[in-house]
Amino acid sequence: ETGVTQTPRHLVMGMTNKKSLKCEQHLGHNAMYWYKQSAKKPLELMFVYNFKEQTENNSVPSRFSPECPNSSHLFLHLHTLQPEDSALYLCASSRSGKETQYFGPGTRLLVL
Amino acid sequence: AQKVTQAQTEISVVEKEDVTLDCVYETRDTTYYLFWYKQPPSGELVFLIRRNSFDEQNEISGRYSWNFQKSTSSFNFTITASQVVDSAVYFCALKLATQGGSEKLVFGKGTKLTVNP
Numbered sequence: 001e002t003g004v005t006q007t008p009r010h011l012v013m014g015m016t017n018k019k020s021l022k023c024e025q026h027l028g029h030n031a032m033y034w035y036k037q038s039a040k041k042p043l044e045l046m047f048v049y050n051f052k053e054q055t056e057n058n059s060v061p062s063r064f065s066p067e068c069p070n071s072s073h074l075f076l077h078l079h080t081l082q083p084e085d086s087a088l089y090l091c092a093s094s095r096s097g098k099e100t101q102y103f104g105p106g107t108r109l110l111v112l
Numbered sequence: 113a114q115k116v117t118q119a120q121t122e123i124s125v126v127e128k129e130d131v132t133l134d135c136v137y138e139t140r141d142t143t144y145y146l147f148w149y150k151q152p153p154s155g156e157l158v159f160l161i162r163r164n165s166f167d168e169q170n171e172i173s174g175r176y177s178w179n180f181q182k183s184t185s186s187f188n189f190t191i192t193a194s195q196v197v198d199s200a201v202y203f204c205a206l207k208l209a210t211q212g213g214s215e216k217l218v219f220g221k222g223t224k225l226t227v228n229p
Binding site (some may be wrong): 040041042043045048056088090092100101102103104105106108 | 116147149154155156157158159162203216217218219220221222
């Protein structure tokens with residue numbers, strides 16, 4: 001399935017910038033997720049939303065701020081990031097919390 | 113604690129060879145799900161298969177097959193007659209249940225497969 005889109009695909013930002021990542025799913029799913037994929041590390045779950053409500057925050061620093069205005073859209077607001085936050089940020093969705101997750105293409109973020 | 117181990121960091125084969133990607137998992141739960149995802153250079157994780165802990169039947173889908181063995185906590189993935197397009201990073205994952213009924217996927221570190229012509 002290719003029903004999860006992410007924008008932008010690539011982002012370069014300075015440590016003092018504020019930017020937002022966007023995820024949109026066209027699958028009619030009710031759960032959405034943010035993952036971080038760093039080099040040589042396993043994928044890390046960051047946040048989970050079910051029916052627009054945040055149900056998991058995996059000890060993510062407050063410089064990452066998620067927003068889920070409806071079941072189809074998920075944002076990740078970024079501010080005062082660090083170079084170690086450079087990574088591939090992947091969004092996923094699932095029909096419910098118990099169903100298979102489908103992933104978007106990711107946003108490759110570089111923090112200078 | 114739940115954990116997924118993919119001991120093979122990188123594998124390189126020649127086209128048409130068969131290749132098996134290993135996955136070993138740890139969990140105390142009796143009910144769980146196992147997954148394989150493929151990540152081509154474009155970055156998107158492509159879902160390949162989901163298997164629940166009560167179903168130990170092996171599965172075949174075209175050139176792909178999966179061998180689930182609870183006795184050894186393994187869920188290995190074999191590609192028969194590999195092709196250059198199979199080159200990607202392959203992730204094995206274990207699903208946990210979290211509060212609110214959400215899924216939490218625990219991923220292995222992935223195995224990078226390179227298929228050379």
